[in-house]
Amino acid sequence: MSQARIGLVGLGVMGANLSLNIAENGFPVAVFNRTGSVTDAFVASAGDLAERLVPAKSYEALVASLSRPRAVIIMVKAGGPVDAVIDALVPLMAPGDMIIDAGNADFHDTRRREAALRDKGLSFIGMGVSGGEEGARQGPSIMVGGNPESYAVIRDIIEAIAAKHEGVPCAAYFGPDGAGHFVKTVHNGIEYADMQMIAEVYGILRDGAGRAPAEIGTLFAAWNEGPLNSYLVDISSRVLGTLDPKTGQPIVDVIVDKAGQKGTGRWTAIEALRLGQSPSAIEAAVAARSWSAEKATRQAGKALFGDLGSEALPIPSEADLERALLAAKIIAYDQGFKILAAASAEYDWALDLASAAEVWREGCIIRSALLDDMASAIREGLPQGQLIFAPRFAGLIRDGATALRRTVAYAASAGVPVPAFANALAYFDTMRQGRGTSDLIQAQRDFFGAHGFERTDGGEGQHGPWAGSVAHS
Ligand SMILES: NC(=O)c1ccc[n+]([C@@H]2O[C@H](COP(=O)([O-])OP(=O)(O)OC[C@H]3O[C@@H](n4cnc5c(N)ncnc54)[C@H](OP(=O)(O)O)[C@@H]3O)[C@@H](O)[C@H]2O)c1
Known part of the structure; x- marks a missing residue:
């Protein structure tokens, strides 16, 4: 029946x-x-x-x-x-x-x-x-x-x-x-980057500025009222304000700093690489979780190198950190949407990227105020397929990139690891570099493997006059 x-x-x-x-x-x-x-x-x-x-x-x-x-x-x-x-x-x-x-x-x-x-x-x-x-x-x-x-x-x-x-x-x-499961996988990849970037700000404020968890939580709560409004910023703020009932300590202080993962972030990175993409901010977030699992190694490293003594640049202002987080987050989404576009072409899915942004506006872990604008930007057409080039986001990125650069520079000078921020910045700087350094890579490939290169004045499959080249001493 x-x-x-x-x-x-x-x-x-x-x-x-x-x-x-x-x-x-x-x-x-x-x-x-x-x-x-x-x-x-x-x-x-x-x-x-x-x-x-x-x-x-x-x-x-x-x-x-x-x-x-x-x-x-x-x-x-x-x-x-x-x-x-x-x-x-x-x-x-x-x-x-x-x-x-x-x-x-x-x-x-x-x-x-x-x-x-x-x-x-x-x-x-x-x-x-x-x-x-x-x-x-x-x-x-x-x-x-x-x-x-x-x-x-x-x-x-x-x-x-x-x-x-x-x-x-x-x-x-x-x-x-597999189109639906793939969109969900990339959602999770972006989620990894989003979580890692929030954790990197927490690291700068905790280890660089000596702030207590509750103070950082209060700052995140204020950010959640602005353009960073999102589920993940909200829960991070709540977590940082929570005390452990057993010890009365902030709960984050009694949680072992080893992150778990079930594979979806890794799948995003692996599939992206297969598709000729490299979502650096997502890859960095996956790497950060893997590195975090090596707790004993990190403790041995602290004993060996913990007192390097670096001369730190001034710590970024709260406003800079907020703008850096926003810019880096948009860059991670840019990378996520590029993976979706590449997979769509590879598997003939005709994926509607704007629809992905739309279904992520509520209900999911990466829901945020930004997604409505992202959906609109995609519907308006992304220049060169880049979310960061979209008129709605280019201004935010231009403004935020300076803050992101200050943040990464500070973190490098102070020895605070910020792999997702640093990789987001490297991607952004690469995507705005009209002339890169792959002319040398192509020459190296041709030198040892006769792989050929394209000349700036026309002609593919060209070779260099390597027989007459000299080693400089
Ligand atoms: N947890 C989350 O937040 C979350 C979010 C999004 C997606 N997901 C995904 O949703 C799925 C379910 O996740 P979950 O956390 O609810 O549960 P889970 O721990 O992944 O799976 C538990 C369920 O799987 C059943 N099961 C395990 N092996 C089985 C087998 N060989 N044959 C039949 N049933 C079997 C268990 O039945 P028994 O009771 O008999 O053991 C139980 O009902 C997973 O793919 C997970 O990745 C989870």
Whole structure:
């Protein structure tokens, strides 16, 4: 007997909250979890919403409870567990039915799964969901890829559960196969850069200016009222004002400085490199997390090199730090949008970059006041595909670049690491350098490998007169 419009497998943090969100929006949802006791506990704690939940104790029961065409969301641990659930569902489904992976998948896996299911007459939708636990329950940002006809069947549910920006759902269809999961991956890459840059300001104020966490939190709260208004600045401010109940110390002072990562930032950097891009601010943020994990090494390094004694430049003003953070953040987004454009061309996705900025305006972790302007700038057309060249942003960047330069110069002089800021600045300076230094790189390549170069006065595949070249002493 069909009782539910949609099914969901995996009642972990995200799946449980997404199910309640679906139910609250009026859609009966069938739920299944590998460990059955989790399903019982979930339904028992759902209150009034339990009447719209259809608990299932087997994949067979789950599929049998769905109206046709059947749609099942998978919200389990990424990787092997997703394949295991797909393998269990496929024999129970019929042509026209669909499986939706709403976890954080590597989009290459999504492309593979989509092709495999298409061969069996089934649809596979890769759906990136951002917003963490609260977003899943109250309205996440949703990035969809896959068969558009199948998405049309569930679109009313997805738009109902998504966050809203001035009434517009923060959910969009981006293209076939892995397009949605790729947009979500780049979202996470930008998130890494955004978080790292905020942490770098915290580092300058803590280690350079000797400010207490609560003071830094108060400053961030003030910034959150201005152009930096964003979820991440807001939560950073709240975190810095929070005390550890056990010791009474600021909570950040009792947290070990080793960052975790589940891979989406790394996937962004790896895929960008494959596409001939280099999102330096995102790469730096991934590197910073990896380096942070080497706590024992860093402590040994402190014992060896901690007292180098440097002559620090004056510490940047609060206004400079604010403008530097804003400029560096826009540069990270510029790099993120360039990856999306490159992947779109490579995989024939016809990605709407403005739509990505629009679905990120609410619900997701990188939501910020800047995204509305970014969407408008993209719709107006990005000169040379660069967000930082857009008239809406060029002024902010011109102004902020000086502050960013002062900040990076100060940090270098004081020995405070700011890898994301420094890499954002290097990218900006490269993108405004009419003549770079790759003339020498090309000459070196031709010298040792006869790779050829293009002459400024015309002609490709040219070679230098290296036989007569002399070594200078
Ligand atoms: N947490 C977040 O903030 C967040 C945000 C965005 C996206 N995501 C993504 O959302 C997905 C779910 O994340 P999560 O944090 O809610 O949970 P999770 O810890 O990644 O996964 C827990 C769920 O996976 C199930 N599971 C594990 N292996 C399984 C298998 N072989 N077969 C069937 N079920 C299996 C577990 O069932 P049992 O109870 O039986 O163990 C449980 O329901 C992940 O892809 C994650 O990356 C998470």
